[in-house]
Amino acid sequence: MKIHSITDLTLKTQLEAVNGKKMPALEVFAHALRFFKEHALQELREQCPSLLEKDTVRWVLTVPAIWKQPAKQFMREAAYLCDAWSMMLPNPANHHQAGLVSREDAEQLLIALEPEAASVYCRKLRLHQLVDLSSRAPGRGCLGERRSIDSSFRQAREQLRRSRHSRTFLVESGVGELWADMQAGDRYVVADCGGGTVDLTVHQLEQPHGTLKELYKASGGPCGAVGVDLAFEQLLGRIFGEDFITTFKRQRPAAWVDLTIAFEARKRTAGPHRTGALNISLPFSFIDFYRKQGGHNVETALRKSSVNFVKWSSHGMLRMSCEAMNELFQPTVSGIIQHIEALLERPEVQGVKLLFLVGGFAESAMLQHAVQAALGARGLRVVVPHDVALTILKGAVLFGQAPGVVRVRRSPLTYGVGVLNRFVAGVHPPDKLLVRDGRRWCTDVFERFVAAEQSVALGEEVRRSYCPARPGQRRVLINLYCCAAEDARFITDPGVRKCGALSLELEPAEGGPDAAGMPPGRREIRAAMQFGDTEIKVTAVDVSTNRSVRAAIDFLSN
Template sequence: MIAFESRKRAAAPDRTNPLNITLPFSFIDYYKKFRGHSVEHALRKSNVDFVKWSSQGMLRMSPDAMNALFKPTIDSIIEHLRDLFQKPEVSTVKFLFLVGGFAEAPLLQQAVQAAFGDKCRIIIPQDVGLTILKGAVLFGLDPAVIKVRRSPLTYGVGVLNRYVEGKHPPEKLLVKDGTRWCTDVFDKFIAADQSVALGELVKRSYTPAKPSQLVIVINVYSSERDNVSFITDPGVRKCGTLRLDLTGTGGTAPARREIQTLMQFGDTEIKAMAVDVATSKSVKVGIDFLNY
């Protein structure tokens, strides 16, 4: 992978000579052990003509093959940048910095220059490949160095709201104990691409559907879109659950039970908490993107 990373950065649109990529001995040995023949044999038997095996024991890729390999990635980067430049808050940007290891590749540099060179100045700093590493080290030494982040997703919780005729779809209507509810409502806490300060706290207050409830379950959801109305909308996924015990009021439950739900943003982890105001009981959860 190290050899391939090096060749990736050396790929250029005007390159004419092929690129040689050294394969790790462990890979060559593994392939021969489990496939019964060598990598060289496999390449010679294949119909692929843009990747060959050199006499020095390396993969030899033609410049056209390397360019074609990264074209989908570069096209996606250019398309994403075009979408960003359509937003009013970045439409007047005069400087565009390329950072990260791939920024060293002339393929990407020339594509960005061709697409946006007339809009802003393209700057490629020295040691551009170490930029991400330096940022990670600085953040590790002082997490407060990053004051504001942009939320990559929209976050909210699923709730019941009073059903409003003409506003809510009929299929979301739920009638319980004579009360008409709209189910699966996505109550937004923060929108995708919204700026959030370090430790920013968003609070909402809810009331259980029935005062006699003994437990309340609040599910946390996320979406790449910012115009989400219901938790059943396409692209909405559950990423956390808050389960709060509502017992222990010491007598008759209050007529209106207040449950405060808080979400903290801006750090490397998003935290959610629910608090029963009547008993001060609370439950916390970290947003988990792996197990949902």
């Protein structure tokens, strides 16, 4: 979430570990991507040796839908960086193993939005691959009841046996049975509940069923499973002191990781109707460190604290009541439900029939129960895939095979540039008046490319023409501005901010008038921008020569 929440994200942004050490975020992400690539290629080497050539692999990186353009570009830059590092390896034969793509092979890397990937996958599923929470007994989590899952699998095997020769037997061969009673125009919500965020997207089935249309811009917020971990950390702070927890994390980072892993194991078993207490093992280093720092043992700290629903077990564990665990979930789960309910109130999404609950946190019986209890009264059908934690991963593969499956998206922000317009008295404010060569101009006018929440089709272009200011100019740099409002008039309006720059790299101009009759140095450069993809893209052409111009939008050098 750090690269999403930072307003001035750059290539030099640093991350700080729990022990206080800092490192460039770009290097951290690049190392992680390099590891994943080496792992994937090792699997390919074992399964498909013929697919090891670098240019035969298309890589798909999934990111939360609420991430802004700078964060998406950051991920792409990390992929480029780790590819550059591959050239530094001593063994040239291993150069293909160390990076995702190079800038020259940019099309081999796709940025996919996580709820979109989940949506692409869910629409391919059949009924036996889903669990309808609306039809379950109250309080049952679909993945927490082993008996019900086994029953579902038995039904699935029988269904597969009967459908062996059906055209819909393979998910990839057509639309799954889930859509048998749905028609073009029907709508559904995907709630991607992950570790750091909840991402919401609303799609409408198009005709044919192979395409999707986004009805409302991606929404959500920082309400992920990590919120439960933070609540547990705050609970420990109430018992042992916040200063101690901060010091322990910094001086014993490995032991802190062990403690969080132990809590994660218990968190996964929590349920709304569980009756037994949960035991969480404390690392010996935690017990020893507290005795040295606090002057007394852990058991004494628990007795003295105001937290009466956490006890000390004779087996050296924290014994937490189910009510205590439920309280840790409450803020995060409530936040997720509030985001979903706020989305459902939007007029653009009326008529929604289904809600797909996906992502790692969607495995939680606590979350499943709360979502169904809150939304069941709306008549909304809440559905969870059996392989809920892998939904986004599998959807990303399908998205990589057909990147155009989402035909229309909604722009999350208004984008444009600042320009000069003819000054109109009574329309433009006097403080924007600029007189130049006897002409009256209005400065700082916000020329809009696309408006917030505007529907933009995949491949739809916004075209503008620009001319270099000086003869022989080799680079044109145009500031981009954005805002959440749809009706901003000037780049100085509240909420409007500079968010990036459009860069056009020009080749040396040929002597004499060009084909359009313009004098040298006054060439026309036509730029075409696309806002309907997961990333904002731009291309440009020199009108005089009809040659492509190197064009890019940089959101990280603001």
